[in-house]
Structures are given as C-alpha cells and as structure tokens.
Amino acid sequence: MWRRRGFSGFSRGKGLSVLLSSKIAVALTLLILVMTIGLAGFMVFTTHRTGIVQTNLQERLIELEAVDSPSESQLSEKTDIEMELDEDTFLGQLLLSAYMTSITITTVGFDDVVRDYAYEFMDEQWRRAYNLWVTLFVILAYLVILYVNANFVAYLVGSRLAEAMKRRNLLKRIRKLSGHYIVCGCTGAGSVVIREIIRTGVPVVGIDSEEEPEPELHKRRGFYFLSEETPDEDVLINAGIARARGLVTVMPEASQNLYTTLTARLLNPHIRIISSAIGSESEEKLALVGADSSFNPAVTLGRNLVSEMISTETVDFLEKLISDSTQDCRMEEYTINEGSSSVGSTLGELSLGRRTGVRIFAIMGSGDETTCNPGADYVIKAGDVLLTIDTPENLAKLAKVMNRPKRRWWR
Amino acid sequence: MTADKGFCIVSGAGETGLAVVKELSDHGFGITVIDRDQDSLNQVAAMSENINTVIGNCMSDRILKEAGLDKAAALFTVLPDDRSNVFLCLSASRINPELKIYSIASDPSASKKLMLVGARRTANPNTAEGLRISSEILRPNVARFLNGLVYATDRKEGDPGYISMVIPEGSLASGRTMGDVGIHHHTGVIVVAIASTNDSMQYSPTAATRLSEGDTLIAFGTEADRNSVQSLLEEKSVSGGGSGKRRLRLFGKSR
Structure with a gap:
C-alpha cells in the first residue's frame, strides 16, 4: 500500500504526456482546425474581393493613361494605382483573413470589418455566399470555443495545478507549527488518536497513503493532512519533525512502523515516539530502533475485553479512565515549568478548586516521590506534575491560571 | 481457584x-x-x-x-x-x-x-488501541503514575495506591451531597470518581454531587486513608457512641 513515491507534488504528474492524452489535447486540435477553416474561408472571399478591386484599379489606370495632358492630381493618382497594383496582395489577404477569423472565433466582432466587407465591390451572389459563410462559421466557432473553454476551466479548477498550489500552501502552514504531533496512518486507530489529540487543542499532522482523510477528520481545526505513499525522511521533515512534540505510527504493517520509528528517531533524538507493535516480538524491536513505548493492538484489545472479568474494580476503573470513549473526562496531567509563576506557592494560595474547578488528587515530583491527596500546605516546585481527572476545557483554564504573572504587593 | x-x-x-x-x-x-x-x-x-x-x-x-x-x-x-x-x-x-x-x-x-x-x-479494536496510544503520548506521567501506584507488584505497606470505599446500607452519607459529608474536609482524601450501582461512573464529583447507598467512591491514597473515609461513611445514626459530637459537626448542614 505504501509504495515509494517521489516527494514533490510536481514530479507526480507526467508533464507533457498528461497534457497530450487529456481532453485538453482534443480541445487544442479542434481550435487549430476551426482556425484553419476560418482562414481558408475568409481567404476565398478576400481573394475574390481583391480580384474585383484590382480589376477596377486597372480599368481606372487605362482610363488615366488615355488622358492626353493629365493634371497634377491625375498624375499622382496614377502613381498610387501603379504602386498598389505592384504590391504583393497575398500577404495582405492572409493577414486580413487571420484578423477576421480571430475576431469571429473570439466573438469580439468589431462592428465594421466583417459585416461591411462584403458590401463594397461584391455582387449580390457573392454577398449571399459571404453572409452564409460567416453565419455557419460563427456557429461552428462558438461551439468549438465553448468546448475549449470548458476544458480549460476544468483543467485549472480540478487539476494538478490546483492540487500543487494547495499542497504548497499546506506545507507553508505546517512550517509554522511547533509543539505539534505527527500521526502516521490516519485510518482506524490512527483516526482515534488524532481526534483525541485535537480534543486537547494541539495541532496534528497526519500522514497517510489515502488521497483524502476520513470524512470525520476532514476539515477539523488543527488537523493537517499529508497524502504520501510512505513517511520517508523528506516527508517527515515536511511534517515538521524537528519542531514536533511527538510522533505516533499506527500503520497496518509492522515493517512500516519499524522503519518510520527508526527514520524519525534519526531525524529528532528528543521526540517522543509511540508505535503500534503488531505481531509478537515487535515491541522489543521497536524499542531497539528508538520507540519510547509501543503497544500490541491485540493485547490492548484483549485486556480491554477481559478487564471487567478479572479484577472487578481497579483495573476496570483504570481501563475505563484511559479508554472510555463515551466520557469527556480523562485523567490529565499538568507539568509545572521552570519559570512558572506558581513555583513556591502553596496549593492553598493558588485555590485552584475555586478558580478553575480542577481538583488535584496527586502530585508527582520531578524525582520519584508521589504525593496523593496533597493538602493546602503543599508547596509547588518546578517539574511537579499535577494529576487530575477533568475535561480539556477545565485543564486549559488551569494552564491559564498557572501562567498568570505573579502579583506583587507594590503593584 | x-x-x-x-x-x-x-x-x-x-x-x-x-x-x-x-x-x-x-x-x-x-x-x-x-x-x-x-x-x-x-x-x-x-x-x-x-x-x-x-x-x-x-x-x-x-x-x-x-x-x-x-x-x-x-x-x-x-x-x-x-x-x-x-x-x-x-x-x-x-x-x-x-x-x-x-x-x-x-x-x-x-x-x-x-x-x-x-x-x-x-x-x-481501533478505539481501544487509539485511546491507549493517545493516552500514552499526551499523558505520559499519568501512565507512569498508574503503573507505579496501581499495577506495581513491589508495593510496601503504607504506600499509596488505588482505594475504594462503598457506602453501606443505612449510612448517614446516603442522600447527602459530597459537600455535606465533607470527606475532603475531614480526611483530606480527594474522591476522583463515583461508581453508582447502575454501572455509571461519575468522574471528579463536585460538592453538589449527591451520594446514595451502594455507591463506590474511588480515590488514591494509603490504607489509612481508606479506613478513615470508610469509617466516616459507616456512621449510621446520631444516637450513641463517643463520636456523637463529631457527627453533629459533620452533618451540621443538613440538620
């Protein structure tokens, strides 16, 4: 499924061959054909008309030559006619025909030229023929142009050109992300992972070989979808692995997950990598190539099924806490950063319960010590992890309160 | 077995x-x-x-x-x-x-x-795996906490862990709210969830959450914490016993 494919959006197209095999080619051929027909048709009439004009001129020339003592104006008229007759008329006719064809095809139709052309010099029969020809040609040209336009518009809207521009735009937006998560494999378990992460308000870059993400993920805020055959090095770089907080690989094949884990680990030594471990012994291999932790989907599912049957309460409760999809609450954590304003305050001073509704039931120190049910006199240290069971919304409130600058008495 | x-x-x-x-x-x-x-x-x-x-x-x-x-x-x-x-x-x-x-x-x-x-x-299958993985990547310390406190086999006496308390029949707590019973006030234990008899689970109960007979209160703490909460829940009537004064204080609001 994950065949190897070049990265660039442009290298996917086959350039000229695509162009030639498409409807665009047909449209172009038709356009050239109708132009040729137009040119040929107009040439017939321009040649005929030029013939008449030249006959007239020659008659006038003979008339002028018959005059014994020509006046000044008659002499100049004679030279003009001689010059005009000496000119190469073919090029003129061709240009005029091309001009007429173009204004007809494009439906510009300057009022004068095409219509008035026939009414000088041509006799009744030729005029009728000319009018009939222009009418038929206009209809033909209109149909062809309709076809050509439709195809060009379709090409521009639904085409690789639009796709490539969309992709460029997407990559530009991904380049601005940081602290996001990358999820390789957006179907099945992957889509659950993505939804869970987006719930907490953190952006996700999803990579999958599908052309489009699952409908339920489509257009979710904070979700960026890269359609790639395989999450190779350059794909992961494009997904912003250097700035990402974590990477999850939940692709259907063990080898894909292993390879992606290794690639990701080499690109970013600090990123947190969680992988799905399919089959036996996958977990050890994944740990070897740098996965922080991995889960066997069959074992996870088995535990989930059995949890109620075995230790009636504890495990069941914890399983539910982690994997109850019907509940909005999850066991959540909040880490106190080095520079946080709350460092040095007691829990009582912060009165988190009153301000955010969040109740902290345990605090894990940066060492290994854990305080369950911390009292109001607990002093917060940098690196402490506060544990609570609450909704992402309340947790966001908590983060806001904890990062508020310290109020000083002199302010 | x-x-x-x-x-x-x-x-x-x-x-x-x-x-x-x-x-x-x-x-x-x-x-x-x-x-x-x-x-x-x-x-x-x-x-x-x-x-x-x-x-x-x-x-x-x-x-x-x-x-x-x-x-x-x-x-x-x-x-x-x-x-x-x-x-x-x-x-x-x-x-x-x-x-x-x-x-x-x-x-x-x-x-x-x-x-x-x-x-x-x-x-x-997808939900089970997906939630497990997202839990691990979003909340690594939660996983560490659970592994350390609950699944660990080398826990010593007095180490904190998962504790649960059932509200016995005829308990004074039954029918009252969490705030009235004052579990946190009197024992310092924070109840993280209440499993009621009809299999539903309420996480992070507030002071206004009403308790009823047979509910299981879930918290994290030591065995001593468990015993003090359980004895609070087991108080049945106002009459008799040396702890009457304390009881009056406990359920003062509802009298």
Whole structure:
C-alpha cells in the first residue's frame, strides 16, 4: 500500500504526456482546425474581393493613361494605382483573413470589418455566399470555443495545478507549527488518536497513503493532512519533525512502523515516539530502533475485553479512565515549568478548586516521590506534575491560571 | 481457584483470542477455546495446562454445548467478522441466559446490535488501541503514575495506591451531597470518581454531587486513608457512641 513515491507534488504528474492524452489535447486540435477553416474561408472571399478591386484599379489606370495632358492630381493618382497594383496582395489577404477569423472565433466582432466587407465591390451572389459563410462559421466557432473553454476551466479548477498550489500552501502552514504531533496512518486507530489529540487543542499532522482523510477528520481545526505513499525522511521533515512534540505510527504493517520509528528517531533524538507493535516480538524491536513505548493492538484489545472479568474494580476503573470513549473526562496531567509563576506557592494560595474547578488528587515530583491527596500546605516546585481527572476545557483554564504573572504587593 | 471463578469460553484463537486467553489464564480462570483450526488450537494449548480446546465451527449449537457453554461463566467472542460475532452472541445467550458475553465490534453499529442480542460489553479494536496510544503520548506521567501506584507488584505497606470505599446500607452519607459529608474536609482524601450501582461512573464529583447507598467512591491514597473515609461513611445514626459530637459537626448542614 505504501509504495515509494517521489516527494514533490510536481514530479507526480507526467508533464507533457498528461497534457497530450487529456481532453485538453482534443480541445487544442479542434481550435487549430476551426482556425484553419476560418482562414481558408475568409481567404476565398478576400481573394475574390481583391480580384474585383484590382480589376477596377486597372480599368481606372487605362482610363488615366488615355488622358492626353493629365493634371497634377491625375498624375499622382496614377502613381498610387501603379504602386498598389505592384504590391504583393497575398500577404495582405492572409493577414486580413487571420484578423477576421480571430475576431469571429473570439466573438469580439468589431462592428465594421466583417459585416461591411462584403458590401463594397461584391455582387449580390457573392454577398449571399459571404453572409452564409460567416453565419455557419460563427456557429461552428462558438461551439468549438465553448468546448475549449470548458476544458480549460476544468483543467485549472480540478487539476494538478490546483492540487500543487494547495499542497504548497499546506506545507507553508505546517512550517509554522511547533509543539505539534505527527500521526502516521490516519485510518482506524490512527483516526482515534488524532481526534483525541485535537480534543486537547494541539495541532496534528497526519500522514497517510489515502488521497483524502476520513470524512470525520476532514476539515477539523488543527488537523493537517499529508497524502504520501510512505513517511520517508523528506516527508517527515515536511511534517515538521524537528519542531514536533511527538510522533505516533499506527500503520497496518509492522515493517512500516519499524522503519518510520527508526527514520524519525534519526531525524529528532528528543521526540517522543509511540508505535503500534503488531505481531509478537515487535515491541522489543521497536524499542531497539528508538520507540519510547509501543503497544500490541491485540493485547490492548484483549485486556480491554477481559478487564471487567478479572479484577472487578481497579483495573476496570483504570481501563475505563484511559479508554472510555463515551466520557469527556480523562485523567490529565499538568507539568509545572521552570519559570512558572506558581513555583513556591502553596496549593492553598493558588485555590485552584475555586478558580478553575480542577481538583488535584496527586502530585508527582520531578524525582520519584508521589504525593496523593496533597493538602493546602503543599508547596509547588518546578517539574511537579499535577494529576487530575477533568475535561480539556477545565485543564486549559488551569494552564491559564498557572501562567498568570505573579502579583506583587507594590503593584 | 479455578473452580469458584467459573470458566470462560473463548471463541476464535486469532491474535486477539490469544491475548484474551493469556490475560484470563494469568488470572487463574479455566478456559475452553473453540476454533476451526487445529494449529491455532495447539498453539493455545501449549500456553498452559488449564486450557481445554474444542475443534469445530462455533456457529453450531452442538459445538457450543460440547464446550460446556451451559455451565460457563463468560464467553468471549473474538471472531474477525462482526456478523459472526452477532450470530454467536445470539445463539449463546439462548443456550445460557446467565452467561456474560464480551465481544469485539469493529463497527459502532455492530456494537449496538451485539448489546441488543445479549452482549454485556463490546470493545472496538481501533478505539481501544487509539485511546491507549493517545493516552500514552499526551499523558505520559499519568501512565507512569498508574503503573507505579496501581499495577506495581513491589508495593510496601503504607504506600499509596488505588482505594475504594462503598457506602453501606443505612449510612448517614446516603442522600447527602459530597459537600455535606465533607470527606475532603475531614480526611483530606480527594474522591476522583463515583461508581453508582447502575454501572455509571461519575468522574471528579463536585460538592453538589449527591451520594446514595451502594455507591463506590474511588480515590488514591494509603490504607489509612481508606479506613478513615470508610469509617466516616459507616456512621449510621446520631444516637450513641463517643463520636456523637463529631457527627453533629459533620452533618451540621443538613440538620
């Protein structure tokens, strides 16, 4: 499924061959054909008309030559006619025909030229023929142009050109992300992972070989979808692995997950990598190539099924806490950063319960010590992890309160 | 041990089936596995001597009876296809209405159908895996906390862990709110969830949450914490006993 494919959006197209095999080619051929027909048709009439004009001129020339003592104006008229007759008329006719064809095809139709052309010099029969020809040609040209336009518009809207521009735009937006998560494999378990992460308000870059993400993920805020055959090095770089907080690989094949884990680990030594471990012994291999932790989907599912049957309460409760999809609450954590304003305050001073509704039931120190049910006199240290069971919304409130600058008495 | 826990039937010896069998046998259940493939059954039988195997099509009632379905405590249907699971679930609950049936359901709509035909609980493979993984990547310390406190086997006496307290019959706490009972005020223990008798679970109860008989309060703490909360919940009437004064203070609001 994950065949190897070049990265660039442009290298996917086959350039000229695509162009030639498409409807665009047909449209172009038709356009050239109708132009040729137009040119040929107009040439017939321009040649005929030029013939008449030249006959007239020659008659006038003979008339002028018959005059014994020509006046000044008659002499100049004679030279003009001689010059005009000496000119190469073919090029003129061709240009005029091309001009007429173009204004007809494009439906510009300057009022004068095409219509008035026939009414000088041509006799009744030729005029009728000319009018009939222009009418038929206009209809033909209109149909062809309709076809050509439709195809060009379709090409521009639904085409690789639009796709490539969309992709460029997407990559530009991904380049601005940081602290996001990358999820390789957006179907099945992957889509659950993505939804869970987006719930907490953190952006996700999803990579999958599908052309489009699952409908339920489509257009979710904070979700960026890269359609790639395989999450190779350059794909992961494009997904912003250097700035990402974590990477999850939940692709259907063990080898894909292993390879992606290794690639990701080499690109970013600090990123947190969680992988799905399919089959036996996958977990050890994944740990070897740098996965922080991995889960066997069959074992996870088995535990989930059995949890109620075995230790009636504890495990069941914890399983539910982690994997109850019907509940909005999850066991959540909040880490106190080095520079946080709350460092040095007691829990009582912060009165988190009153301000955010969040109740902290345990605090894990940066060492290994854990305080369950911390009292109001607990002093917060940098690196402490506060544990609570609450909704992402309340947790966001908590983060806001904890990062508020310290109020000083002199302010 | 095996005898009083009853035995479980696992139908389908695929990868998930094996995981279920392993988990059950680790907890000392007797297990009978049904599958059509002798090789898979041999693989399962090699895991422990507590495992019986029945070869045959689990869609037939004869095979189910042969596996002892009428005496079994639970059935795990882990067939790869939702329709087979629904069918199996239906025929099993007809043979033994008391049976607890746990099934996998790849599709949310299949889950509804399974519950309708007698399944007690269903698990979706994608959801189970997805939630587990996202939990691990989003909340690594939560996982560390749970592993350290709850699953750890080398816990010493007095170490904190998962504690649960049941509200006994006739308890004064029953019918009152969390705020009135004042568990946090008097014992310092923070109740993280309340499991009520109808199987629903309320996380992070507030002061306004009302308690009732049979509710299980869940918290994290030491055995001493558990005992102090439990004794608070066990106070039954105002009359008698030296702790009357304290009780009056405890339930002052409601008097």
